[in-house]
Amino acid sequence: NAGVTQTPKFRILKIGQSMTLQCAQDMNHNYMYWYRQDPGMGLKLIYYSVGAGITDKGEVPNGYNVSRSTTEDFPLRLELAAPSQTSVYFCASSYLVSTDTQYFGPGTRLTVL
Amino acid sequence: GQQLNQSPQSMFIQEGEDVSMNCTSSSIFNTWLWYKQDPGEGPVLLIALYKAGELTSNGRLTAQFGITRKDSFLNISASIPSDVGIYFCAGQRIIQGAQKLVFGQGTRLTINP
Numbered sequence: 433n434a435g436v437t438q439t440p441k442f443r444i445l446k447i448g449q450s451m452t453l454q455c456a457q458d459m460n461h462n463y464m465y466w467y468r469q470d471p472g473m474g475l476k477l478i479y480y481s482v483g484a485g486i487t488d489k490g491e492v493p494n495g496y497n498v499s500r501s502t503t504e505d506f507p508l509r510l511e512l513a514a515p516s517q518t519s520v521y522f523c524a525s526s527y528l529v530s531t532d533t534q535y536f537g538p539g540t541r542l543t544v545l
Numbered sequence: 546g547q548q549l550n551q552s553p554q555s556m557f558i559q560e561g562e563d564v565s566m567n568c569t570s571s572s573i574f575n576t577w578l579w580y581k582q583d584p585g586e587g588p589v590l591l592i593a594l595y596k597a598g599e600l601t602s603n604g605r606l607t608a609q610f611g612i613t614r615k616d617s618f619l620n621i622s623a624s625i626p627s628d629v630g631i632y633f634c635a636g637q638r639i640i641q642g643a644q645k646l647v648f649g650q651g652t653r654l655t656i657n658p
Contacts, residue, residue: 473651
Protein backbone atom coordinates (compact mmCIF):
# COMPACT_ATOMS: atom_id res chain seq x y z
CA ASN A 433 0.00 0.00 0.00
CA ALA A 434 1.19 3.48 -0.87
CA GLY A 435 -0.94 4.98 1.92
CA VAL A 436 -1.90 8.62 1.40
CA THR A 437 -0.25 10.29 -1.58
CA GLN A 438 -0.27 13.97 -2.48
CA THR A 439 0.76 15.85 -5.59
CA PRO A 440 2.45 18.15 -6.29
CA LYS A 441 5.06 18.35 -3.52
CA PHE A 442 5.79 22.03 -4.18
CA ARG A 443 4.03 24.75 -6.12
CA ILE A 444 4.36 28.49 -6.61
CA LEU A 445 1.28 30.39 -7.75
CA LYS A 446 0.67 33.98 -8.71
CA ILE A 447 -2.15 35.89 -7.03
CA GLY A 448 -5.45 35.08 -8.72
CA GLN A 449 -4.33 31.80 -10.28
CA SER A 450 -6.14 28.59 -9.54
CA MET A 451 -4.95 25.07 -8.93
CA THR A 452 -6.00 21.69 -7.63
CA LEU A 453 -4.09 19.80 -4.96
CA GLN A 454 -4.45 16.08 -5.46
CA CYS A 455 -4.88 13.51 -2.68
CA ALA A 456 -5.36 9.79 -3.04
CA GLN A 457 -5.43 6.86 -0.63
CA ASP A 458 -5.39 3.14 -1.36
CA MET A 459 -6.51 1.91 2.06
CA ASN A 460 -10.25 1.95 1.30
CA HIS A 461 -10.78 4.59 3.97
CA ASN A 462 -14.16 6.26 4.11
CA TYR A 463 -13.01 9.43 5.85
CA MET A 464 -10.70 11.96 4.26
CA TYR A 465 -9.52 15.36 5.47
CA TRP A 466 -7.66 18.42 4.25
CA TYR A 467 -5.55 20.51 6.63
CA ARG A 468 -3.30 23.52 6.29
CA GLN A 469 -0.26 24.17 8.45
CA ASP A 470 1.03 27.70 8.76
CA PRO A 471 4.61 28.33 10.00
CA GLY A 472 5.02 27.56 13.68
CA MET A 473 1.43 26.43 14.04
CA GLY A 474 -0.52 23.24 14.31
CA LEU A 475 -2.78 21.92 11.57
CA LYS A 476 -6.19 23.42 10.90
CA LEU A 477 -9.03 21.55 9.20
CA ILE A 478 -10.18 22.97 5.87
CA TYR A 479 -12.69 20.39 4.58
CA TYR A 480 -13.53 16.79 5.26
CA SER A 481 -15.50 13.96 3.70
CA VAL A 482 -17.24 11.01 5.32
CA GLY A 483 -17.65 9.13 2.04
CA ALA A 484 -17.94 9.47 -1.71
CA GLY A 485 -20.30 12.30 -2.58
CA ILE A 486 -20.35 13.77 0.94
CA THR A 487 -18.21 16.72 2.00
CA ASP A 488 -18.41 19.36 4.69
CA LYS A 489 -16.58 22.46 5.86
CA GLY A 490 -13.98 22.44 8.57
CA GLU A 491 -12.55 25.30 10.56
CA VAL A 492 -11.00 27.35 7.71
CA PRO A 493 -12.87 26.60 4.44
CA ASN A 494 -12.92 30.08 2.85
CA GLY A 495 -11.14 30.21 -0.51
CA TYR A 496 -11.24 26.44 -1.03
CA ASN A 497 -13.51 23.86 -2.61
CA VAL A 498 -13.50 20.07 -2.53
CA SER A 499 -15.19 17.15 -4.24
CA ARG A 500 -15.28 13.42 -3.52
CA SER A 501 -16.42 11.46 -6.53
CA THR A 502 -14.61 8.26 -5.53
CA THR A 503 -13.53 6.66 -2.25
CA GLU A 504 -9.88 6.98 -3.22
CA ASP A 505 -9.58 10.62 -4.29
CA PHE A 506 -10.21 13.90 -2.48
CA PRO A 507 -8.91 16.91 -4.47
CA LEU A 508 -8.71 20.40 -2.97
CA ARG A 509 -9.33 23.34 -5.29
CA LEU A 510 -8.06 26.91 -4.89
CA GLU A 511 -9.97 29.19 -7.26
CA LEU A 512 -8.36 32.61 -6.75
CA ALA A 513 -5.07 32.17 -4.96
CA ALA A 514 -4.19 34.77 -2.32
CA PRO A 515 -0.96 35.27 -0.33
CA SER A 516 -2.85 34.21 2.81
CA GLN A 517 -3.10 30.74 1.30
CA THR A 518 0.65 30.28 1.41
CA SER A 519 0.96 27.22 3.62
CA VAL A 520 1.71 23.52 3.72
CA TYR A 521 -1.35 21.41 2.92
CA PHE A 522 -1.84 17.94 4.31
CA CYS A 523 -4.38 15.34 3.33
CA ALA A 524 -5.35 12.59 5.77
CA SER A 525 -7.63 9.58 5.83
CA SER A 526 -9.10 7.19 8.36
CA TYR A 527 -11.20 4.03 8.28
CA LEU A 528 -13.31 4.11 11.40
CA VAL A 529 -14.55 7.27 12.99
CA SER A 530 -14.36 6.38 16.67
CA THR A 531 -11.15 4.51 17.42
CA ASP A 532 -9.16 4.66 14.21
CA THR A 533 -6.61 7.37 13.70
CA GLN A 534 -5.85 9.61 10.79
CA TYR A 535 -2.98 8.79 8.43
CA PHE A 536 -1.34 11.80 6.84
CA GLY A 537 0.17 12.33 3.41
CA PRO A 538 3.59 13.98 2.93
CA GLY A 539 2.13 17.43 2.23
CA THR A 540 2.13 20.04 -0.53
CA ARG A 541 4.06 23.25 0.07
CA LEU A 542 2.25 26.11 -1.68
CA THR A 543 3.57 29.64 -2.07
CA VAL A 544 1.38 32.42 -3.47
CA LEU A 545 3.26 35.50 -4.70
CA GLY B 546 -10.62 28.83 15.88
CA GLN B 547 -9.67 26.81 18.91
CA GLN B 548 -6.14 25.56 19.35
CA LEU B 549 -4.65 23.71 22.20
CA ASN B 550 -2.00 25.30 24.41
CA GLN B 551 1.10 23.19 24.00
CA SER B 552 4.31 23.79 25.95
CA PRO B 553 7.14 24.23 25.75
CA GLN B 554 7.35 25.62 22.21
CA SER B 555 10.93 24.39 21.88
CA MET B 556 13.43 22.31 23.80
CA PHE B 557 17.20 21.99 23.51
CA ILE B 558 18.52 18.97 25.36
CA GLN B 559 21.50 16.66 25.55
CA GLU B 560 21.29 13.15 24.18
CA GLY B 561 20.18 10.77 26.92
CA GLU B 562 18.06 13.31 28.78
CA ASP B 563 14.37 12.83 29.43
CA VAL B 564 11.80 15.11 27.78
CA SER B 565 8.40 16.22 28.96
CA MET B 566 5.78 18.27 27.13
CA ASN B 567 2.12 18.93 27.74
CA CYS B 568 -1.10 20.20 26.25
CA THR B 569 -4.04 21.94 27.86
CA SER B 570 -7.46 22.92 26.60
CA SER B 571 -10.40 24.91 27.85
CA SER B 572 -12.79 22.22 26.60
CA ILE B 573 -13.13 18.46 26.84
CA PHE B 574 -11.92 15.94 24.28
CA ASN B 575 -12.87 12.29 23.85
CA THR B 576 -9.45 11.27 22.60
CA TRP B 577 -5.96 12.72 22.89
CA LEU B 578 -3.32 12.01 20.27
CA TRP B 579 0.39 12.69 20.04
CA TYR B 580 2.05 13.05 16.63
CA LYS B 581 5.64 13.55 15.49
CA GLN B 582 6.49 15.46 12.35
CA ASP B 583 9.85 15.23 10.60
CA PRO B 584 10.94 17.96 8.17
CA GLY B 585 9.10 17.75 4.86
CA GLU B 586 6.80 14.99 6.09
CA GLY B 587 3.29 14.66 7.39
CA PRO B 588 2.56 13.96 11.07
CA VAL B 589 2.93 10.37 12.21
CA LEU B 590 0.90 9.05 15.12
CA LEU B 591 2.92 8.12 18.22
CA ILE B 592 0.32 7.42 20.89
CA ALA B 593 -3.49 7.52 21.11
CA LEU B 594 -5.33 7.89 24.43
CA TYR B 595 -9.02 7.02 24.66
CA LYS B 596 -9.99 7.19 28.34
CA ALA B 597 -9.61 9.82 31.03
CA GLY B 598 -6.74 8.88 33.34
CA GLU B 599 -5.27 6.45 30.82
CA LEU B 600 -1.49 6.06 30.88
CA THR B 601 -0.01 4.49 27.74
CA SER B 602 3.54 3.63 26.73
CA ASN B 603 5.11 3.05 23.32
CA GLY B 604 8.75 2.12 23.81
CA ARG B 605 10.50 5.11 25.37
CA LEU B 606 7.36 7.24 25.03
CA THR B 607 4.74 7.56 27.74
CA ALA B 608 1.59 9.65 27.50
CA GLN B 609 -1.34 10.30 29.81
CA PHE B 610 -4.91 11.44 29.23
CA GLY B 611 -5.73 13.92 31.99
CA ILE B 612 -8.48 13.02 34.43
CA THR B 613 -10.38 16.22 33.57
CA ARG B 614 -10.18 15.32 29.84
CA LYS B 615 -8.75 18.79 29.21
CA ASP B 616 -5.06 17.98 29.20
CA SER B 617 -2.40 15.44 28.27
CA PHE B 618 1.34 15.04 28.59
CA LEU B 619 4.02 13.17 26.68
CA ASN B 620 7.32 11.99 28.14
CA ILE B 621 10.29 10.70 26.18
CA SER B 622 12.92 8.88 28.19
CA ALA B 623 16.63 8.60 27.33
CA SER B 624 16.42 10.75 24.20
CA ILE B 625 18.32 9.74 21.07
CA PRO B 626 19.18 11.76 17.93
CA SER B 627 16.27 10.36 15.92
CA ASP B 628 13.83 11.89 18.42
CA VAL B 629 14.55 15.28 16.84
CA GLY B 630 11.44 16.77 15.25
CA ILE B 631 8.24 18.60 16.06
CA TYR B 632 5.75 16.97 18.40
CA PHE B 633 2.07 17.85 18.21
CA CYS B 634 -0.74 17.07 20.56
CA ALA B 635 -4.26 16.82 19.16
CA GLY B 636 -7.64 16.58 20.81
CA GLN B 637 -10.31 14.64 18.97
CA ARG B 638 -14.07 14.92 18.98
CA ILE B 639 -16.65 13.14 16.86
CA ILE B 640 -18.85 15.80 15.30
CA GLN B 641 -21.47 15.14 12.61
CA GLY B 642 -20.12 11.64 12.11
CA ALA B 643 -16.52 12.64 11.46
CA GLN B 644 -13.34 12.99 13.50
CA LYS B 645 -12.47 16.58 14.24
CA LEU B 646 -8.90 17.14 15.40
CA VAL B 647 -7.72 20.28 17.15
CA PHE B 648 -3.94 20.61 17.18
CA GLY B 649 -1.49 22.26 19.52
CA GLN B 650 1.17 24.61 18.16
CA GLY B 651 3.88 21.99 18.44
CA THR B 652 7.05 21.44 20.49
CA ARG B 653 10.27 21.57 18.49
CA LEU B 654 12.82 19.17 19.98
CA THR B 655 16.53 19.64 19.30
CA ILE B 656 19.11 17.22 20.68
CA ASN B 657 22.80 17.95 21.14
CA PRO B 658 24.85 14.78 20.74
